[in-house]
Amino acid sequence: MENHKNIDAKGISEIRKKRKSTIDPSKLAEALCQGDKTALSRAITLIESNHQKHITEANKVIALCLQKPIQSIRIGITGVPGVGKSTFIETFGQLLTSNGNKVAVLTVDPTSRQSKGSILGDKTRMESLTKDSNAFIRPSPSGHSLGGVARKTRESIILCEAAGFNIILIETVGVGQSETAVHGMVDFFLLLKLAGAGDELQGIKRGIIEMADGIAINKADGDNLPKALIAKSEFENALQLYPPKENGYRPTVSCCSATENTGIKEVWENIENYIYQSRKTDYFNKKRTQQNKNWLYETIEAKLKSDFFEDSLISNKINHYIEQIISKKISPFQAADQLIAIFKSRS
Amino acid sequence: MENHKNIDAKGISEIRKKRKSTIDPSKLAEALCQGDKTALSRAITLIESNHQKHITEANKVIALCLQKPIQSIRIGITGVPGVGKSTFIETFGQLLTSNGNKVAVLTVDPTSRQSKGSILGDKTRMESLTKDSNAFIRPSPSGHSLGGVARKTRESIILCEAAGFNIILIETVGVGQSETAVHGMVDFFLLLKLAGAGDELQGIKRGIIEMADGIAINKADGDNLPKALIAKSEFENALQLYPPKENGYRPTVSCCSATENTGIKEVWENIENYIYQSRKTDYFNKKRTQQNKNWLYETIEAKLKSDFFEDSLISNKINHYIEQIISKKISPFQAADQLIAIFKSRS
Numbered sequence: 001m002e003n004h005k006n007i008d009a010k011g012i013s014e015i016r017k018k019r020k021s022t023i024d025p026s027k028l029a030e031a032l033c034q035g036d037k038t039a040l041s042r043a044i045t046l047i048e049s050n051h052q053k054h055i056t057e058a059n060k061v062i063a064l065c066l067q068k069p070i071q072s073i074r075i076g077i078t079g080v081p082g083v084g085k086s087t088f089i090e091t092f093g094q095l096l097t098s099n100g101n102k103v104a105v106l107t108v109d110p111t112s113r114q115s116k117g118s119i120l121g122d123k124t125r126m127e128s129l130t131k132d133s134n135a136f137i138r139p140s141p142s143g144h145s146l147g148g149v150a151r152k153t154r155e156s157i158i159l160c161e162a163a164g165f166n167i168i169l170i171e172t173v174g175v176g177q178s179e180t181a182v183h184g185m186v187d188f189f190l191l192l193k194l195a196g197a198g199d200e201l202q203g204i205k206r207g208i209i210e211m212a213d214g215i216a217i218n219k220a221d222g223d224n225l226p227k228a229l230i231a232k233s234e235f236e237n238a239l240q241l242y243p244p245k246e247n248g249y250r251p252t253v254s255c256c257s258a259t260e261n262t263g264i265k266e267v268w269e270n271i272e273n274y275i276y277q278s279r280k281t282d283y284f285n286k287k288r289t290q291q292n293k294n295w296l297y298e299t300i301e302a303k304l305k306s307d308f309f310e311d312s313l314i315s316n317k318i319n320h321y322i323e324q325i326i327s328k329k330i331s332p333f334q335a336a337d338q339l340i341a342i343f344k345s346r347s
Numbered sequence: 348m349e350n351h352k353n354i355d356a357k358g359i360s361e362i363r364k365k366r367k368s369t370i371d372p373s374k375l376a377e378a379l380c381q382g383d384k385t386a387l388s389r390a391i392t393l394i395e396s397n398h399q400k401h402i403t404e405a406n407k408v409i410a411l412c413l414q415k416p417i418q419s420i421r422i423g424i425t426g427v428p429g430v431g432k433s434t435f436i437e438t439f440g441q442l443l444t445s446n447g448n449k450v451a452v453l454t455v456d457p458t459s460r461q462s463k464g465s466i467l468g469d470k471t472r473m474e475s476l477t478k479d480s481n482a483f484i485r486p487s488p489s490g491h492s493l494g495g496v497a498r499k500t501r502e503s504i505i506l507c508e509a510a511g512f513n514i515i516l517i518e519t520v521g522v523g524q525s526e527t528a529v530h531g532m533v534d535f536f537l538l539l540k541l542a543g544a545g546d547e548l549q550g551i552k553r554g555i556i557e558m559a560d561g562i563a564i565n566k567a568d569g570d571n572l573p574k575a576l577i578a579k580s581e582f583e584n585a586l587q588l589y590p591p592k593e594n595g596y597r598p599t600v601s602c603c604s605a606t607e608n609t610g611i612k613e614v615w616e617n618i619e620n621y622i623y624q625s626r627k628t629d630y631f632n633k634k635r636t637q638q639n640k641n642w643l644y645e646t647i648e649a650k651l652k653s654d655f656f657e658d659s660l661i662s663n664k665i666n667h668y669i670e671q672i673i674s675k676k677i678s679p680f681q682a683a684d685q686l687i688a689i690f691k692s693r694s
Contacts, residue, residue, distance in 0.1 A: 299683035
């Protein structure tokens with residue numbers, strides 16, 4: 001552990017030194033593609049920067065990393081606070097590395113204001129996995145918009161895969177639309193649940209069940225086990241009410257305990273089986289292609305919107321138009337037409 | 348009936364004559380605001396036109412109509428084909444006019460290619476309501492995009508209200524996203540259901556239940572009545588699983604038979620009660636203001652997108668970029684950035 005800390009400290013001072021010097025995207029990408037974790041960290045930091053110079057450099061790194069093909073599995077993991085996501089990832093991640101995989105853990109948390117505190121927090125919560133040489137843990141980039149955070153995470157996936165990490169776990173904190181964003185960047189979406197004190201269907205966030213490719217009821221141990229088994233059958237019944245997925249697949253439900261390390265293997269077997277079937281029918285590639293297309297369209301739309309609404313003249317005028325709409329002096333459609341005419345005459 | 352047909356024929360020839368002459372938006376709006384149905388029809392036809400001259404004239408008419416305040420209730424009605432929407436609206440509409448209301452019926456059907464056939468179809472299905480002097484029935488505008496159809500319907504609501512129609516029924520055919528569009532333009536959203544042959548929860552389109560402010564189980568008559576009562580209690584149980592609405596309201600479930608005219612009054616009482624409560628807490632106005640704001644933003648976003656994607660250079664280039672993304676030569680983000688740069692350098 002002492003040794004590990006020293007390496008970390010050395011790595012950080014190395015990064016600081018390099019930051020001051022000019023970054024060579026080709027060299028950074030080369031080191032990264034050889035599996036150098038420091039280079040990977042540095043490249044992700046570059047992606048997360050909002051400076052134009054860094055964006056240009058980051059784009060070069062990404063372009064080089066895209067060339068290196070790797071057969072990866074991307075797994076999204078969601079669940080309400082307290083369901084034990086970190087403990088699950090800690091146990092699950094170690095199972096995967098012990099099977100010879102290289103595992104990267106990313107987090108999408110648009111509410112995060114990245115600080116040393118939160119980095120420490122994430123790494124503390126996954127202590128053993130942090131020390132695992134075949135694992136790489138990176139907390140959520142900070143950012144005000146989910147779109148921005150999601151984009152950075154999506155780019156980080158490309159980098160992690162180029163660095164040889166073949167299983168990418170993406171944790172979402174379940175705030176706002178972050179599940180939808182993560183669902184749109186993974187091959188398998190896992191919902192963690194708890195066996196609660198009563199009706200298991202209550203309090204499920206709208207639409208989450210529809211998104212899940214699998215449900216794992218965590219903390220299924222001790223006195224909790226009978227309740228967890230009941231919850232399992234309740235979920236199985238509830239899932240019957242939903243139409244099957246696009247690929248004909250019906251989500252599986254299983255029980256596990258991350259602290260007691262029971263049922264974790266079964267969760268992985270369900271995922272492996274799903275991926276095997278997906279690859280066999282080519283659904284796997286179709287889904288990734290569709291996700292990439294969606295990312296193209298979503299990025300364009302987000303940029304068109306931000307260019308418009310962040311324009312100083314528009315943001316000055318829009319409230320005036322809203323007042324006019326409320327006082328029925330203008331219809332929302334006419335207001336929209338006029339605002340767009342103002343924007344066009346300017347650019 | 349003979350007489351009615353003659354008036355219709357006269358009205359149509361009048362419209363045709365006027366069409367050839369120049370339209371005076373002020374005069375048209377004035378006649379419309381006096382409750383002239385021919386003027387209302389003509390103004391809606393103007394709204395539905397895609398010619399720039401007509402759009403300018405239509406905007407003037409809308410601006411004038413917005414000045415005339417009326418306390419209206421806008422009700423969306425949805426349900427799968429075969430649930431009996433037309434028969435329900437026929438019976439429900441006559442109940443409302445017999446209570447002294449003026450009722451306008453609009454339809455949102457993005458699949459409609461307006462033809463004499465479909466107009467005849469709509470009016471034939473609501474024969475008695477068509478003859479009712481206090482009712483006005485207008486079929487869906489034709490259009491390729493839901494956005495366009497929704498905008499035209501939203502503008503038609505303004506015109507109908509200015510013409511003195513205080514209850515606006517908006518039927519949606521339940522295709523694609525048309526429910527969401529209609530939900531976004533009404534004060535109350537009614538879901539019509541049938542008591543089926545088994546599990547009532549199966550086959551419900553995702554998200555529709557969440558949108559409903561009330562559910563009416565139609566065709567609850569004869570041998571069907573016991574099944575309808577079971578369905579009612581199943582829906583009531585299912586609704587317990589959803590969190591209450593923003594205004595604290597829980598949707599009501601009732602049974603009715605449009606053909607036997609039973610339970611229709613109860614549906615109206617539920618709606619009246621909802622509207623009364625909404626007005627008391629000012630939720631009614633807040634919701635309308637929010638809907639207007641949403642329309643402003645949605646219209647702007649739709650226009651920004653169509654300007655971009657319908658640009659000839661962009662539509663020529665986009666498939667090339669998608670191919671590059673699939674062959675991993677470029678990331679979706681870089682492709683988006685480059686396409687936007689091309690668009691900007693052009694305009």
